[in-house]
Amino acid sequence: MSEHEYTPKSKAGKWFNDRLPLLTLGAHLTDYPTPKNLNYWWTFGGILTFCLITQIVTGIVLAMHYVAHADLAFASVEHIMRDVNYGWLIRYIHSNGASMFFLAVYIHIFRSLFYGSYKSPREVIWIIGLMIYLLMMAAAFMGYVLPWGQMSFWGATVITNLFSAIPLVGDSITTWLWGAYSVDNPTLNRFFSLHYLIPFLILGLVVLHIWALHVPGNNNPVGIDIKKPSKDTVPFHPYITIKDAFALLVFMIIFAGFVFFTPNVLGHSDNYIPANPLVTPAHIVPEWYLLPFYAILRSVPDKLGGVILMFSAIFILFVLPWLDTSKVRSAVFRPIYRQFFWILVIDVLMLGYVGAMPAEGIYLVLARVGTIYYFLHFIVVMPVVGYLEKTDPIPMSISEPVLTGGTEPSLARKVNDKV
Amino acid sequence: MIKSNIKLLVLSFLLLISLRPLQSAEMVDPIKVDWSFKGLTGKFDRASLQRGFQVYKEVCASCHSMQYLSYRNLGEPGGPEFSEQEVKAIAASFEIEDGPDSQGEMFTRPGKPSDKFKSPYPNVQAATAANGGAYPPDMSVLVKARKGGANYIYSVLVGYEDPPPGVTLDDGVYYNKYMAGNKIKMPNNLMDGLVEYADGTESTVDQMAKDVTTFLAWAAEPELEERHKTGVKVIIYLVLLTILVYLSMKKIWSRVDSEV
Numbered sequence: 001m002s003e004h005e006y007t008p009k010s011k012a013g014k015w016f017n018d019r020l021p022l023l024t025l026g027a028h029l030t031d032y033p034t035p036k037n038l039n040y041w042w043t044f045g046g047i048l049t050f051c052l053i054t055q056i057v058t059g060i061v062l063a064m065h066y067v068a069h070a071d072l073a074f075a076s077v078e079h080i081m082r083d084v085n086y087g088w089l090i091r092y093i094h095s096n097g098a099s100m101f102f103l104a105v106y107i108h109i110f111r112s113l114f115y116g117s118y119k120s121p122r123e124v125i126w127i128i129g130l131m132i133y134l135l136m137m138a139a140a141f142m143g144y145v146l147p148w149g150q151m152s153f154w155g156a157t158v159i160t161n162l163f164s165a166i167p168l169v170g171d172s173i174t175t176w177l178w179g180a181y182s183v184d185n186p187t188l189n190r191f192f193s194l195h196y197l198i199p200f201l202i203l204g205l206v207v208l209h210i211w212a213l214h215v216p217g218n219n220n221p222v223g224i225d226i227k228k229p230s231k232d233t234v235p236f237h238p239y240i241t242i243k244d245a246f247a248l249l250v251f252m253i254i255f256a257g258f259v260f261f262t263p264n265v266l267g268h269s270d271n272y273i274p275a276n277p278l279v280t281p282a283h284i285v286p287e288w289y290l291l292p293f294y295a296i297l298r299s300v301p302d303k304l305g306g307v308i309l310m311f312s313a314i315f316i317l318f319v320l321p322w323l324d325t326s327k328v329r330s331a332v333f334r335p336i337y338r339q340f341f342w343i344l345v346i347d348v349l350m351l352g353y354v355g356a357m358p359a360e361g362i363y364l365v366l367a368r369v370g371t372i373y374y375f376l377h378f379i380v381v382m383p384v385v386g387y388l389e390k391t392d393p394i395p396m397s398i399s400e401p402v403l404t405g406g407t408e409p410s411l412a413r414k415v416n417d418k419v
Numbered sequence: 420m421i422k423s424n425i426k427l428l429v430l431s432f433l434l435l436i437s438l439r440p441l442q443s444a445e446m447v448d449p450i451k452v453d454w455s456f457k458g459l460t461g462k463f464d465r466a467s468l469q470r471g472f473q474v475y476k477e478v479c480a481s482c483h484s485m486q487y488l489s490y491r492n493l494g495e496p497g498g499p500e501f502s503e504q505e506v507k508a509i510a511a512s513f514e515i516e517d518g519p520d521s522q523g524e525m526f527t528r529p530g531k532p533s534d535k536f537k538s539p540y541p542n543v544q545a546a547t548a549a550n551g552g553a554y555p556p557d558m559s560v561l562v563k564a565r566k567g568g569a570n571y572i573y574s575v576l577v578g579y580e581d582p583p584p585g586v587t588l589d590d591g592v593y594y595n596k597y598m599a600g601n602k603i604k605m606p607n608n609l610m611d612g613l614v615e616y617a618d619g620t621e622s623t624v625d626q627m628a629k630d631v632t633t634f635l636a637w638a639a640e641p642e643l644e645e646r647h648k649t650g651v652k653v654i655i656y657l658v659l660l661t662i663l664v665y666l667s668m669k670k671i672w673s674r675v676d677s678e679v
Contacts, residue, residue, distance in 0.1 A: 036677040078487040078559065081642070088642040089649070234675055242668045243679055249661040256657060260650025261459055264563060272564035272639075273556070282599075399676075 028214070033233035034240045035220035037398050041111040042218070043247030044104050050248055051101040052206065056199050058094040066146065068192035070185040073148035074274045092263040098140050099266045100255050102289035105133060114341055116329030117219040123321040125212040130317055132205045137290065139198040142191040144287055149271030154284045156183045156191070162297075165304040182277065222395055223330025232398035283358060291355030292348050296374065298359040299367035309371065316378050323378055326386030333392040337385050340377060347373045447596050449567040449574035452629065456569075456636060459651065462644050463637050468499035470616050471634025474627050477614050479558065482550060482605075484538035487559035488638055491532040497644035498637055506532050513537045551591040553604035562632075562639035569636045571597065576628035579607035 006027040008014045017023040065084050067076035080087035109129070112118050118126035141159060145152045160177050164170040179186030217226060226232045234240070258266065266288060270281050286294050296313050300306035316323075331338040351370040357363040455464045472493065475485070490510035493501045501509065510530035515537060518525035530537065540546035547554040556564075565571045574597040582594035588602065595603040609624045616622050637643070672679040 036675055075487065082487060082492070088646065092646075234677075238671050239675070242664065242671050246661065246664045246668050249657060249664055253654060253657045253661065256650065256653050260646050260653060263646070269564055269566045269568075272560045 030235065030237040032214060032236040033217065033226070033229050034236050035218050035226060035232060035398055036234045036239070037220050037222065037232075038218065038240070038243075039221050040243075040247055041107065041114075042220075043244050044108040044111065046244035047104045047248050047251050048101070048108060049206065050251075051097060051104055052199065052202060054097050055094060055101060056203070058090050058097065059196070059199065061090050062094055063196060066192075068146070068189050070148060070188055070275070073146060073188060077147045089259070092259045096255065096258045096263060096266065098143060099287070099289065100251070100258070101136065102140070104251070105136060106289070109133070110345060113344070114331045114338075115219055115221060116223050116324070116326070116331065118321050119324060119329050120321065121216045122213075122219060125209060126321060127318055128205055128209045128212055130314070132202055132209060134314065135198050135202050135205070139195055139202070140287065140289065142195040142198070144271075145188065145191045146195060147271060148188060148275045150273045150275055150279070150281050151268045151271040151284070153183060153275035153277065154281055155286055156187060158284050159286075160187070162303075162307045162310075165307045167304070219329060220398060221330060221332060222398060223328065223332070224394060224398065227397040228399070285356055288352065288356070291353075292351035293355075295351040295355035295367045296371045298355075299364065299371045313371075313374060316375070320378065320382070323382045324386050325383045326389065326391070328391045328394060330394075333394045334385075334389060335392060336389045337382075340381050340385060343373070344377050347377070447578075449570040449597055450577070452570055452573055452632075454569055454633070454636070456633070456643055460647055462647070463497070464633060465500055466618060466620075467630045467633045468637055469501065470618065470620060470626075471630035471632070471637075472499050472501075473616065474614055474631040475558075475634055478608050478627075479631065480536075481539055482546070482555040483558045484540070484546070484555075485536040485559045485638060486538055486557055488536045489532070490530060490534055490536065492641060494532070495641070498641055499634070510534060551604055555605065558635055558638065560639045562636045564639075569632050572635060573628050573632040575603070576609060576632065577625060 006024045008017050008023050013023055062080065065076065065080045065087065067073060077091070080091050082088075084090075112126065112129070141155070145156045160174055160183060163177060164174040166173060175181060177187070178184065179190060268285060268287075285291070293310050293313060297306045297310040300309050326334060326337065328334055331341055347370050350366060351374065354363045354367045354370065359367065455462060455467075475483075490506055490513075493499050493509060494503060494506040510532045513530040513534075514527045515530045515534050516525055516527050520526055540549060543554055562568050562572055567574070575595055578595045578597040580594055580596055582588055582601075586594065586601075588594060591604060593603050593606055594601055609627050611623050614622050614627065620626060640646075668679055
């Protein structure tokens with residue numbers, strides 16, 4: 001991406017760089033030309049990197065004190081909270097950090113949906129991002145099991161039981177996952193092992209995600225390609241680094257608010273009751289960030305159907321770049337799609353809300369309506385709207401003023417032009 | 420356009436949330452108490468914590484364990500802050516089983532501050548059997564383990580009533596306004612004047628319920644005061660740093676013809 005070849009000034013630097021071009025990489029990351037019109041929705045990439053590092057660092061410290069055993073796990077968490085120096089702080093950062101991580105990733109995903117960042121030539125970035133998201137959900141689910149409270153135990157029971165819906169081999173698979181005939185000590189042990197592994201897989205995918213990003217460069221709010229790098233872009237450092245730092249600090253203030261003043265508000269009180277296989281909680285609910293999928297799962301009366309629909313809800317996102325037929329990336333210039341985007345946002349929030357409620361009465365109706373709309377949005381609305389919609393005129397370049405509808409045709413290009 | 424959409428979003432979300440009361444009509448909301456430990460700078464009332472410990476020791480501890488607490492915690496900052504001598508005396512008033520000794524025998528000795536709170540029963544089964552089949556839950560994190568927290572615990576303690584007509588209760592089951600399903604196996608153990616407070620406070624049911632709830636809130640979150648204090652400092656630091664970074668950002672971006 002760099003426009004000029006980088007050569008280290010010092011002799012030693014040159015010697016090293018010829019053998020491993022780390023300094024070239026550093027120079028590339030510093031100079032990386034970034035669209036100058038990026039808004040604050042674009043700062044969540046940096047925020048997410050911060051979240052991942054925070055989870056890994058706090059997680060490593062917690063693992064030094066945690067005991068992955070069904071009889072000792074709950075007590076070891078209390079030991080961390082009471083006897084380890086600043087153990088309460090480290091644990092609350094880790095548990096609230098998971099929520100903040102998901103908050104940021106949802107904003108990041110919806111930003112991509114709004115501005116069409118998943119579209120050509122950025123499909124691979126999008127797909128790697130979805131793989132990261134899937135691994136995040138796996139890591140978060142297993143992490144929630146580790147304190148071995150009531151919700152840990154019963155959440156694990158509900159989710160692992162989903163696999164028993166698979167015809168013929170379902171029960172065998174579930175037993176294999178558990179390492180026992182129910183969720184028990186072997187399950188806890190393997191979940192701990194995997195919970196420690198997955199963040200490093202995520203880290204690897206994050207490197208690929210950023211690498212894939214640096215090939216075409218960033219999308220931007222107007223969604224058009226960079227025409228003149230000198231006019232349309234700024235070097236990543238210091239322009240984007242300082243802006244990311246500012247946004248990150250604002251994010252950290254909210255994060256700190258949760259950690260220090262309401263550290264348990266996002267969790268479920270039942271998880272401070274030690275796991276008891278003989279007592280089922282009145283309502284088994286996952287953490288908030290998994291609730292929309294939980295609502296989809298429960299909206300189907302058939303178990304296998306629910307499982308298939310729930311996984312489809314995630315996997316449909318993988319083919320999104322090919323379901324969207326619009327040639328215009330940014331929803332800023334897509335008056336119809338923009339409305340549907342916000343309906344989708346409301347739909348997902350509503351699914352999240354009914355996911356926390358008992359699956360009966362009005363909630364079940366809402367869950368079904370929400371689920372149907374969710375799939376309609378991707379399977380019908382995106383291809384059809386992209387095809388039929390008359391988009392607003394888009395600007396010539398990032399540095400040209402943004403056009404309002406019906407200005408000089410010399411500045412506005414027709415939608416049909418290749419963007 | 421985006422703004423009106425966001426408004427729509429917020430409105431529809433509020434509508435959803437307003438549906439919530441439909442869900443649980445049979446349970447009475449717990450009484451809201453203005454606890455001293457609420458809020459951003461909330462602290463425990465030291466005297467109340469000490470009285471609460473007394474209620475716990477003289478009333479609750481005959482059935483409820485608090486296995487994650489140690490006697491030394493009673494003297495630590497942010498808690499009841501008993502003096503070192505008081506903590507030693509409290510610990511020594513319990514006979515703790517220790518061992519095995521060099522002969523392989525278990526023995527008892529007076530408690531030390533480093534010992535965990537002595538449990539009234541040797542195990543969950545024994546506790547369950549001795550209490551009519553209902554295990555008196557360990558109270559170490561009870562306040563965090565109940566929806567409604569301290570308000571709920573306090574409400575249950577003062578929520579005993581005669582059952583309304585038509586409700587029949589089995590032996591050993593009591594009617595409580597705030598308990599889920601209104602049935603509780605814990606009898607109403609508090610009555611006016613039950614304990615004689617060392618500081619002379621009148622021991623009404625309400626006072627004892629408040630004191631012991633405060634004590635349980637501390638037991639569940641012994642880090643609360645330090646957390647609040649550190650939190651205020653952290654937020655102030657972050658806000659100042661954010662302002663500085665914001666000004667730097669404005670300065671740096673003034674070199675290009677673009678908004679930040």
